[in-house]
Amino acid sequence: MFTQHKAEHIYIHIPFCIRKCRYCDFHSIPHDCALEERYVRAVLNETALRKNQIGRVTTIFFGGGTPSILAPVLLTEIMHVLKQSCEIDADAEITVEANPATMHAEKSETLKTAGFNRISIGVQSVHARELATLGRMHDWNDVMETCALVRSAGFSNLSLDLMYGLPGQSVESWLHSLEHVIALNPDHISAYELTPERETPLFGQLSSGAVALPSEEAVAEMYTLADELLANNRYEHYEISNYAQPARRCRHNMAYWQRKSYIGLGAAAHSFDGHYRSANTDDIIQYMERIEQGGVPVIETIELTSLQALQETVFLGLRTADGIARSAFEPVIWQEIEKALQDDTLQGLAEITPDRLRLTSRGWLVSNQVIASILSGIEKLPHGR
Template structure:
C-alpha cells in the first residue's frame, strides 16, 4: 500500500459546486469522529492490513482545517500511531484560506505535514461569493505568506475556470495573481456541475449562466500556456509543477497503485479490491464502535478492469502509460490488449507512441474524456 487518504467531512460553509461527503461543522460529534478514525485504523491493522510501506498521507474533505488546533493535534497523534511519518515522501492537507490560522500551521508543521493544498479557486471577490466560498481575494496571499513563515515551502493552490458568469478577463486576473505568488505547484480544474449540488439545482432551473465550450477551451489554453511560461510543467491534465514538486499522493492514484481510504465516505484500493466506506457519520461511528470495518461497498477489480484503469488513469499523466510496465503488471503486451484502439487513436492524432510510452498528443489533451472512453469496454 503506497498511500493513505483520511477524510474530514466537516465544513463551516458548503461550496455550491461540491459533491463530496460533507456536513456543516456546527453540532457535529467532531472529537468522537476523530477517535472513530483511530478505531478504523486499529481494525484494519488487526485484519492484517499493513501501513509500513505507506509513502504518502493526504488529509482531505470536507475541510481538514475546519478542525480546531486541539482537534488537529489529536488527529495527527492518531496518524503517528499507525504510520511512520518520518519516512513519508509526502504528508499533505487540504486547507481553506480563511481557516488556516498561523496556530494551525504550526500544529500541522510540528505534526509532520509538509505540503499544503489550498482551495483558492478564484481571486475575484464576486465569483468567490457566487460559488459559496467564504474567503476573500487577499486571504490567499496572506495565508501563503504565513505558511512560508511557519516553514512550509511545498505549497499548492487550486483554481477553477468555467465558473458561472466568469469572463476571460477575470480568469486572466486570477492567473496573474496566482502566478505572482510564485508557488511550486498549481492545479487548475474546469467546473463540473455534479448532482446533489446547489449549482446542479440552479442549472436545472435555467439559472446557471455557464461559459460556453469555446470559452472554456480558451481558458484551458491560457492555463497551460501561462503555467508553462512560468516554468510550471504540466505533468497531468490539470496539474502543473516545478519539476520535483509534483503531488506524489495524486500520482499514486494516476499510477493505479494501492491506497487506504479512512473516514466516512472515503474510498480505498487495497489488495486488488476497491471499497467505499459508509457515508453518514453516525452510521460510520456505530460500525467502528462495534469493532467492524465501516465498509459499505467492495468491488474486486478484474484483470480487464485493472488494465482499463491503467490506461485511462495513466493517460492523464504527461508521460503517459509505460509500455514495459504494462507488460510487467499484466503479463500481456499493450499491443495485444489495445492495439486496435491505439492504432485508431494514433491515426486520429489523439495519442502518440514515444519510446516506451503511449501518451496524449496536444490535441488529445483537449479531448481527454473522448480518449479515455475508448478503453472502457
C-alpha cells in the same frame, strides 16, 4: 494470479466544512464542534483496526471536506497516532487541505509542528463575484494572508487550487486569476474545470437560467491559456488538471493514477489493495456507530476483473504526462492500441513511442473521447478474470 499490497499511502477524510459550497457534491456536513471529537476518535479506532493493512508509508493526505476546520489539537493527535502506529518514511509527503477562511497564524504553526509538510489551499478564483457564485467563504485577501502565514510557518510545499468554466467567468477574468496565483509562487497549481453536479444548488441555478456557463469554445480557450501560461512560468503540466514546479508533483495523487495501494480512513473513504477496491460508509453517523460497536466501516468491496484493471490502467495512466509503459500491456493489447491510434480522428491527440503511450495536451482536452476510442478495441479482445 494477483498480489495484494499493504498500503504505502494513507487518505484521511475529514467531512466537515463551514457550510456547503453551491457546486459541492463531496461528502461533507456543516462543522459541528460536538461531533468533530467523536469523529476523530472513530478515525483513530479505524486506524488501529486496519493497522495490518498499512505498510511503510510514503504519503499521507488529509482531504475533505475541510481538514483545516478541525481543532489543531485533534489534527495533531491524528498525526501523533499515525506516527506511533505506522512506519512513516522520513521524507514522506504529508498534505493537509485548507480553506483560507479557516486559517490563522497559530494553526499554521501547529500543523507544521504536527508533521504536515505540504498544504493545499482552495482558492478557486480571485474574483469576488465568481467566489460568491460558487458560495465560497473567503476572498482574495484571505488567500494572500493564508499563503504568507503558511510560508512563514515553514511550509515549503504549497499548492493552490483554481477552477475554470465558472458561470459568468470570461477568458480575461481567468487570465487574471492565473496571473495572481502565479505571482504567489506556489509549488503546485491545480486547475479544475467546473463540472456542475445534479443535486447541487448551482445545478438548479443553471437549469433555471439564473446563471450560465461560458461557451465550450471559451472553456477550451481557458484550458489552453492555463497550459501555455503555466508552462512559461516553469510549471510542468504533469496531469490533466495539475501543474508543478520541478520535483513538486503531488506524490499522493500520482499513487492514485499509477494504481498503487492505498488505504482510506474515515467516512466515505475508499481503499485499494492492488486487486480489491473498497468503500467506507458515507453516512457520518453510521460510520461512527459502526466503529463504536466494534465493527468495520467498509460497506462495499469489489474484486476487479482483469478487464476492469486494464480499463483503470488506461483511464488513470493517460491522465498523466508520463502516460503508460508498454510493459503494462500484453503484446496483443499493445498491438490493438497501435491499431486504434491509426484512426484519423486521433491524430495529434495521442502519441505512442516504442515503449510508452500518452495523450498530448490537446488530447487531454478531449480525453474522454480519446480514451473511449482506445478502450473500444481492447474491450473486444478476450479477457480472463
